[in-house]
Amino acid sequence: MDHAIPRACIAAGVHYIDIANSREFVCGIEALEAAAKDAGVVLLSGASSVPALSGAAVRHLAGRMDKVRAFCPAIYRVGLEYASSLTTAQPRLHPLRYRVMRET
Structure with missing residues (x-):
């Protein structure tokens, strides 16, 4: 895979995150x-759903709990690109045991 952009960031002395x-x-x-x-820059790759978004959610929710025993992140493709709203997406979320409580 091509790492041209992170290489350009190193050459320019710019931090990189993707x-x-x-x-x-x-x-x-x-x-x-x-x-x-050597260039004094940070390269951070893979700051996507896991660990970035799921980690932020866990930190937020853990502050409201007495104890967190386990955290098991997973990505499950539910085909939401075909859903026009949460109401039409709800049947696809059922296997995940999520419920739509209200639509905003």
């Missing part, structure tokens, strides 16, 4: 670690 989901791309960023360190 939401890449490709394991190959995210793992390939490690090859740029020494160059990034």
